[in-house]
Structure formats: structure tokens, C-alpha cells
Amino acid sequence: MLQAWALLAFILPVVVFSSEIVFDSQNVFTDTKNIVLPNTINSKLDDSNATGLEPVYPESWLANLFYQSLVGFSVTDVGNSACRLQSNLYLSHLKNNSYWAVKMSDSWPRYLNGLLIGNTHHMGVYDECISVHHPIQGKYCLSTIELQTSTNENFTQYSKDEYTSFDNAWQEILGFIDYGDRYNRNVIKLGVCIPEACTSEDLEVSLQRELDRIFLAHQLSTQVKVKPDYCNTNISFFPYDTGYYLTCICIALLILVVSFSTAYHLVALRNVRENKISQVSEITNIFSIISNGKELLKFKKNNELNMFNGLSSSLMMLIIISHGWIVSVAAPHLYPRPIEEFFQDTHNNFFLSLSNGIDPFLFISGYILYTIMITKFRKPGCNWFQIPKIIIYKYLKSLPVHITMILLTIFIIPHMGNGPLWANKSGLEANKCKQYWWTNLLVINNFIEGEKQCLFAGYYISLQLQLMVIGIIVVYIYGKNRKIGTGVLALLISASLILPFALTYYSKSEGITKFNISFFLNLSESTRSYSYHFTHLYSKLYVRGLPFYIGLLSGIIVEVFKKKYIKMSKTTTIITTMVAFGLYMYVQLYSNVFYQRHRDYNVMESSLYTVLGHLNTSLLYLWIAICQTTSSDYFLEKYLNKRFRILLHKLSYSIYLVNLTVTYMIVSSVRTSEVLTSGIIIMKCIYIILTSLLSALIMHLFVDAPFGLLINRVLLGRSSRKVKND
Incomplete structure (x- = not known):
């Protein structure tokens, strides 16, 4: 009976008060006067339709544009000479279908999917990339690509909360509005496998240049960013500095003290059971897992x-x-x-x-x-x-x-x-x-x-x-x-x-x-x-x-x-x-x-x-x-x-x-x-x-x-x- 009362205490308020805070997706009541607020963005869309203006969208879909940019991409023509040498070696072996070069190429995607639904991370296969060690080391980099229109047209004025089957899919990308409850449709995180000698800046410059070549022709612009800590090989990104070794020593000493205190306490307990005289010291009592566990x-x-x-x-x-x-x-x-x-x-x-x-x-x-x-x-x-x-x-x-x-x-x-x-x-x-x-x-x-x-x-x-x-x-x-x-x-x-x-x-x-x-x-x-x-x-x-x-x-x-x-x-x-x-x-x-x-x-x-x-x-x-x-x-x-x-x-x-x-x-x-x-x-x-x-x-x-x-x-x-x- 008591459990039933307790359950009722948690269920009843939701049943009683749920009707008080029901919100319609379009009309929200904010006070006792029941003022209905319009969907301001949809009203702008209605105004634009009334004037006969139509937005101009790219003819080719976003995934196709990315494929055209990425299908033959490699880090080339950059200031880093070591990067150029390794990139040329990679390209020459890729043409011959060398196992290591194809592994690097195979580890990252060219045709991106899920763009319309909010799949922002296209990561490829990280471990396949960094597993390449000879003749060069593979380096995995996760780049961030932000997509915008290169014209002055504001596509957000045509945005809707929900799109119908025959709306243009580009509107979801170019007209994205950050309400806080959706993942960005105009930001892509793309994993790319490059030679180890190439830096994040080399990738950023090369990828920006390649994307501009394709996207600007369709009145689109991209902004590429590659942070150094998003580029990794099989070697740890972080240095093993003095702080690391000192912290490891302190942890090892602590484990040693606790282990010794616990072992000593176990021996003392066994001696007590065998009616032998034994005493646990204060410091042993403090660090013993047995004492602290009790x-x-x-x-x-x-x-x-x-x-x-x-x-x-x-x-x-x-x-x-x-x-x-x-x-x-x-x-x-x-x-x-x-x-x-x-x-x-x-x-x-x-x-x-x-x-x-x-x-x-x-x-x-x-x-x-x-x-x-x-x-x-x-x-x-x-x-x-x-x-x-x-x-x-x-x-x-x-x-x-x-x-x-x-x-x-x-x-x-x-x-x-x-x-x-x-x-x-x-x-x-x-x-x-x-x-x-x-x-x-x-x-x-x-x-x-x-x-x-x-x-x-x-x-x-x-x-x-x-x-x-x-x-x-x-x-x-x-x-x-x-x-x-x-x-x-x-x-x-x-x-x-x-x-x-x-x-x-x-x-x-x-x-x-x-x-x-x-x-x-x-x-x-x-x-x-x-x-x-x-x-x-x-x-x-x-x-x-x-x-x-x-x-x-x-x-x-x-x-x-x-x-x-x-x-x-x-x-x-x-x-x-x-x-x-x-x-x-x-x-x-x-x-x-x-x-x-x-x-x-x-x-x-x-x-x-x-x-x-x-x-x-x-x-x-x-x-x-x-x-x-x-x-x-x-x-x-x-x-x-x-x-x-x-x-x-x-x-x-x-x-x-x-x-x-x-x-x-x-x-x-x-x-x-x-x-x-x-x-x-x-x-x-x-x-x-x-x-x-x-x-x-x-x-x-x-x-x-x-x-x-x-x-x-x-x-x-x-x-x-x-x-x-x-």
C-alpha cells in the first residue's frame, strides 16, 4: 500500500498539470490574454513568394560537389618541401595501386552522405590511416568545413521549420538557422589521411584551394580550418614531460604505500586469528584499504x-x-x-x-x-x-x-x-x-x-x-x-x-x-x-x-x-x-x-x-x-x-x-x-x-x-x- 501511494505521488502531478503546459508547434500562449505569435520566418517566406522572388540554388547537390573536389585530392603545391616529396611519393604509388598508398586513400571518404539529416562528422577509418608506417607514416586529420553562399542573398528568409517533399534540399543547408535544437547543416567535419610530413596548415591551404575550385563556380564559398590537435599519427600527440613523470612517480608511491599498508594489515589480522601479538600502526591504519573499506x-x-x-x-x-x-x-x-x-x-x-x-x-x-x-x-x-x-x-x-x-x-x-x-x-x-x-x-x-x-x-x-x-x-x-x-x-x-x-x-x-x-x-x-x-x-x-x-x-x-x-x-x-x-x-x-x-x-x-x-x-x-x-x-x-x-x-x-x-x-x-x-x-x-x-x-x-x-x-x-x- 505504501508503495502504491509513493507511485501515485510521482504520477499524479504529471496527469493533473500536464494540460497546463501544452504548446502547439506554431502558436504559443505567453500570457492570460492568449496572444498568438506568428512564425516570423515563415511569414517572411510568404512575403517573398508574394513578390514573386525565387531563390537561386546550385544545380548540383552538395555531396556531388564534395566528390568532385575530393576524388583526386592530395596535399600538393605547398611550402613544406618534405610534405611535397612525401605527397609525390604517395601519388606515384597510388597510381600503381601500392598497398600502403591505397590504404591511405581508402581510409577517408569522398562522397559524403547524411548531409541533409545533420550527419556532420564524416570520419573515415582512423586506424587504417595511422597503420601505414612504410615508406611514409600516415597522418589522420579531421578538418572543419563551413559552407556559405558567395552571393549576398540571405537564404534564411526562405527557411521553414519543416520542409515538404518537393522543397529544394539546398534550403536546409544554405538557410540553416541555429535555434539551438538542431545540428549544423552547413558545417562538415571531414577526416583526411595525409603524409606525416604535411602539417595541419598544409592540409588547410590545399583543401581550401581545391574546394574553392569547385564550389565558387556554383556561387558557394567554404572556409576550411584544421587544428593541429586534430591531426594524429600512431605516436602520442602529447609530450612525456617532467610533469608526466613526476605525476607517475607520485601515483606509484601512493599505490605502493596503500598496498604495503593493506598487506601489513592482512598479516596483523591473521596473527590475531592465530592468537599472536600484533599491532597495526597509525600510518598503516590510515592507508589500509581494509580499514577504509570497513x-x-x-x-x-x-x-x-x-x-x-x-x-x-x-x-x-x-x-x-x-x-x-x-x-x-x-x-x-x-x-x-x-x-x-x-x-x-x-x-x-x-x-x-x-x-x-x-x-x-x-x-x-x-x-x-x-x-x-x-x-x-x-x-x-x-x-x-x-x-x-x-x-x-x-x-x-x-x-x-x-x-x-x-x-x-x-x-x-x-x-x-x-x-x-x-x-x-x-x-x-x-x-x-x-x-x-x-x-x-x-x-x-x-x-x-x-x-x-x-x-x-x-x-x-x-x-x-x-x-x-x-x-x-x-x-x-x-x-x-x-x-x-x-x-x-x-x-x-x-x-x-x-x-x-x-x-x-x-x-x-x-x-x-x-x-x-x-x-x-x-x-x-x-x-x-x-x-x-x-x-x-x-x-x-x-x-x-x-x-x-x-x-x-x-x-x-x-x-x-x-x-x-x-x-x-x-x-x-x-x-x-x-x-x-x-x-x-x-x-x-x-x-x-x-x-x-x-x-x-x-x-x-x-x-x-x-x-x-x-x-x-x-x-x-x-x-x-x-x-x-x-x-x-x-x-x-x-x-x-x-x-x-x-x-x-x-x-x-x-x-x-x-x-x-x-x-x-x-x-x-x-x-x-x-x-x-x-x-x-x-x-x-x-x-x-x-x-x-x-x-x-x-x-x-x-x-x-x-x-x-x-x-x-x-x-x-x-x-x-x-x-x-x-
Whole structure:
């Protein structure tokens, strides 16, 4: 019966509120007056038809033009003499059908397909190209070709949302408009196999010249770009520098220490079983996998925070899946139409509404911080000198895993794979960390532009630590003086409501950070700022603190309810949780309207939703905290207070920092475009989750747990096993 009520709580809101946010593909209702907005692009098309003007398209199709340009292409007539010699050798042997030369020629495509449906990557066979070693080494390069018209005609005025069977196919290419929910039709990524002596610049010049010869005759122009990190041979693109060897030595020493400590602990345990005298030293206890594993498996069922810890671990699984989806969207796809339809379907699309996905974690952090710290600060002997000590302790505890991931990203991960995309993807992350690692250590990386941040997901660590500092100060003040503490907290909540509204209103930005196809492609390339909203509103302390502050407020409210012994019946908690979840889903799914095409921008709507989107999540979790406190048998408590969920919660910090890097490594290793069927998506999610959990477990046992205990021992001067890990 309880499971039925729980299931109904999740299904009912969607049924009740789904009719409230149904959007027609052409007509969108933006306010209570039901103003119907026209399709402005289609209206331009109607105007052009009314004047009798017709666009002039090339007679030959795009794939034919590419074939004419590429069928006899080779890198020739460039300034690099070594390249000219190897190219001439390649061409002479190709005429004689020499095995090595034909392998190079056979490894990349000439006639491109899928151009109309959005297949942007035509990669050929990477391994066939680089497997050529004699008499020359094959080099694989992935070039980017952007297609435009060489006339001044604006084909976008003839564009449609959907084309009929007898529309001209060229319009889909020349009239492409980036709505954010489609892959570019006018950008092609083409894999080419060239001799090793030829550089990316040589290929760029030769390919540009050859394409111009064919395309300009049809009033089309191309712009070719070949980045050096998109050209690879069988030799690693990245140098084995001093940093690489030092990092390898540190990792080897750590593995040696952990292995020795674990082996020594095993011997000690065997001696105990044989009634022999044996003692495990403190340092052995700290680095032993046995000790840290036992600590990881510990489970205290009566801990009142278990429900929120279990909720946090459950949400972390959603984070892993979301990160996997983010990276996969930017990967090569043979048939990307299902992905485009996913982003174009704005009817109750829950994944489009996850731009505030970190809000639950911020709320839980604030709630747990208050619950743990208020008792400590109310002790008579506690003074403000405790504040910097706690802050330093929390900061130092966050460093080992964070520093390890930065070192791995810069020096180790680039050498752990290969493929057409590997050097570029891993190189981008490595270069960002080489330049901006100090922002992570100074806990300010969430204040720099998104495309410059080392460890893209690392912004949350800085945001969390910044809020933690504020939260500790607020809790201390409240513990010493309730009126002043309440006033400070009210001021912070008010500022967190006003600032996002004001910034959105005056910048005329969207009400949410739109995580669409264009955003993920920009994220993958790191070529420009992803969006104003992401750069200035998504990760900044002064606009993301609302859930955290309401988490602190929830701790105060729950404390009052406990003192007054306020109780609610089981039925009341279930019904009210259903209603709260229904309201949450309504506000959450309303964000889908911002993904609608041809929808007039409403600054007041966007400004209000910037605030309501974050307030919405906070109020739901506030009510959950109240229900847990006032009910002796809360149904979510039974579901979330489980040993496995608490185990995952202890791994959550490692999971968060590891999972995105693991996902990047998996996706960046692809050799060709893929088709995402439902079965492949499920299997890919399972693989990413299991790989992330295994990597996080290794990170926890080898880095997080031992160095956390070492910090306890050095900083607090206590036995490592006597200090609780908050």
C-alpha cells in the first residue's frame, strides 16, 4: 500500500498539470490574454513568394560537389618541401595501386552522405590511416568545413521549420538557422589521411584551394580550418614531460604505500586469528584499504540525516546520467534526428528543465551544515576562533581528490587513449587546467568564464565551499544570538531573491540556462562563451545561494518543530508531499517554454522564473524536511535510509569529480559516428555509471579516505578513527 501511494505521488502531478503546459508547434500562449505569435520566418517566406522572388540554388547537390573536389585530392603545391616529396611519393604509388598508398586513400571518404539529416562528422577509418608506417607514416586529420553562399542573398528568409517533399534540399543547408535544437547543416567535419610530413596548415591551404575550385563556380564559398590537435599519427600527440613523470612517480608511491599498508594489515589480522601479538600502526591504519573499506561500509540506521544523505546519493546517479547525456550529445552521430526531436519536444520534457540540477545538493548542504554545527556553536566554551579552524579543515579535506583530478587531467589522461577526437578533447581540458588550475585551489573558478574553467564540473566545489564559509558564520551568529542570526539569514535570502531578478531583467537574458544542442557543441569545442546566462547567472555565488540559505532556514524550522513536538499523521504527510511535488513539477516543467521557437521574449517572465526556478526546488525540500521531522513513519525515510545509498553518499564527492572526466574519456575514444537507439542509450548509461562508480571507489580508497584521515591526524591532533567525517 505504501508503495502504491509513493507511485501515485510521482504520477499524479504529471496527469493533473500536464494540460497546463501544452504548446502547439506554431502558436504559443505567453500570457492570460492568449496572444498568438506568428512564425516570423515563415511569414517572411510568404512575403517573398508574394513578390514573386525565387531563390537561386546550385544545380548540383552538395555531396556531388564534395566528390568532385575530393576524388583526386592530395596535399600538393605547398611550402613544406618534405610534405611535397612525401605527397609525390604517395601519388606515384597510388597510381600503381601500392598497398600502403591505397590504404591511405581508402581510409577517408569522398562522397559524403547524411548531409541533409545533420550527419556532420564524416570520419573515415582512423586506424587504417595511422597503420601505414612504410615508406611514409600516415597522418589522420579531421578538418572543419563551413559552407556559405558567395552571393549576398540571405537564404534564411526562405527557411521553414519543416520542409515538404518537393522543397529544394539546398534550403536546409544554405538557410540553416541555429535555434539551438538542431545540428549544423552547413558545417562538415571531414577526416583526411595525409603524409606525416604535411602539417595541419598544409592540409588547410590545399583543401581550401581545391574546394574553392569547385564550389565558387556554383556561387558557394567554404572556409576550411584544421587544428593541429586534430591531426594524429600512431605516436602520442602529447609530450612525456617532467610533469608526466613526476605525476607517475607520485601515483606509484601512493599505490605502493596503500598496498604495503593493506598487506601489513592482512598479516596483523591473521596473527590475531592465530592468537599472536600484533599491532597495526597509525600510518598503516590510515592507508589500509581494509580499514577504509570497513569505514565505508559502516551504517547507522538511526542517524536522522540518513534520509537526506540517501537522497543526495540518488540524485548523484541522475547527475552521472545527465553528464553522460551532455557529452554524448556533442559526439558524432550518424543519424542525429532522434536527438533533435528530443530537444524540440517541449511538452513535459523533464530533462530540459534540469538547469537547476545542483539546487537539491545546495539545499541539503545547508540543512546538514546547520544540523551539525548548531549544537557545537551553542556550547559555552565555543568562540569565534573555531570558525577559521573549521573552514580550513573543510577546505583541506576537499583538496586531495581535487588536486589529484587536476594532475590526472593535465599530465596522465591525455596519454590514456587515442582516436580522431581524443587529442582535441583531452587537450582542451589539459590546457585549461594548465592555465587556470590556481583558480580551483583559490576557490574562485566559478567566477571566471565557463570556457576557461579547469574541470568543468569543478565550479560546484568552489560554490559549495564559498557558501559553506557564509553558512558557518551565519550558524555561529544564530547560535549566539537568534535575533541577529535570523536577521542576517533573512537578508541573505532577500538578496538571493532580488539579485537574480535584477540581473536577468537588466541584461535581458533568458529565465534559464538553456542546455540545448548548441550549448553542448560550444561546451565541447570551448570556442566561445556558452551563454550570458551560464557565464553570469549559473555558477555565481551571489545568484545561486538561495537553496543553501533556505536549507539553513529549514534547519531552524525543523528545530522549532522538534521542540514543540508537532506531529502529522502518515496520511497527511503523503498527501501534502504529493501536492508539494505536483507544484514543484508544474513550476519545473514551465521552463520548457524557453525552448520554444518563434516565441517573443518577455523580460518579466524570464526575470521571475530565474527566481522561481530556484525557489521551487528549495520549498519542496523544505517541506520534505518538515514531513520527516513531524512524521514517525515517513515513506521517503524507508526508501532512502538504506545501507547502499549511504555508501554511495560517502563516495559522492569522488563520484562528482570523477564522473565527467570518465565520460569524456569514453566518448572521446570513438572512431566513427554512432546511432543512439534506446537499447544503446540504456547500455551506455549502465556502462558510464558502473565505470564512474568503480573509478570513484578507487579514488576514495586511495586518495579521499586516507588523506582525509591524515588531515584529521595532523590538523586536529586526534586519532584518525575518532574524528567524524561530516
